Amino acid sequence: MKTLIISDLHLTPRFDLKKFEFLLEIIQSADQVIINGDFWEGLLFPFDDFINSDWKQLFPLLKAKQTIYIYGNHDKKNLSDDRVNMFSVEQKMRHRLYVGELVFVIVHGHQFNPFFNRIFHPIKLPLFVLKALMTHERRLLTLFKNNYIKLHYRVYNKEIKGKIKNRLRKNEFLICAHTHAAELDTANKFINTGLIDHGLAQYLIVDNEEIQLHSAYY
Secondary structure: OEEEEEOOOOEOOOOOHHHHHHHHHHHHOOOEEEEEOOOEOOOOOOHHHHHOOHHHHHHHHHHHOOOEEEOOOOOOHHHOOHHHHHOOOEEEOOEEEEEOOEEEEEOOOHHHOOHHHHHOOHHHOOHHHHHHHHHHHHHHHHHHOHHHHHHHHHHHHHHHHHHHOOOOOOOEEEEEOOOOOOEEEHHHOEEEOOOEEOOEEEEEEEEOOEEEEEEEEO
16 A cells, blocks of 8 residues: 655645646555645635635545545644545544554644744734745745755754654654654654645655655656
8 A cells, every 4th residue: 555645735726737747646656645734725715715726626536545634734624614525535633544563643743832833823923924934935945945944944843853752652653744844763753744835845655664755846
């Protein structure tokens, strides 16, 4: 069973053909898909606009892949409705993926309330400030690619690792997202799926007991 885990797509009604084609390719290659939060940008655009946007072309394929949808902090449950069933067969806050002897505990990550979330929580910010921050991040990612993520956001992964250190059982790994910083740290039983946005694509493949963290540009 080849499981694709993606997160932090932040899809908006503004359709990006390159991003769409990239998503189509990696989703088609998987047997199952798990969306680990922030699938659509619910703090800037209503769910109705998203559902009726050109992104709906992905929905039948996602549904066919038995997609599990985990809510994030930009696409909280109360921002959507039953139409999430158009692209997923199950919706939840946490999912446990059993692969052989291993158990992957999958959550978006905002539940750990890292420093990043406390200071820059979007709900506390005026709309124009949030839009400005997103534009700034997009420009920096365009200029510095993955180096920007590593330098700016990895510190928040470290904070989450500290909080989960004594919570996981021997055979458990945490798979989270939220910080936008992809990382595979088997020593600390920590995996972050990164983001697929602004031309940078980070995603996780779990194929039997083989774990692969991918990074590419689209």
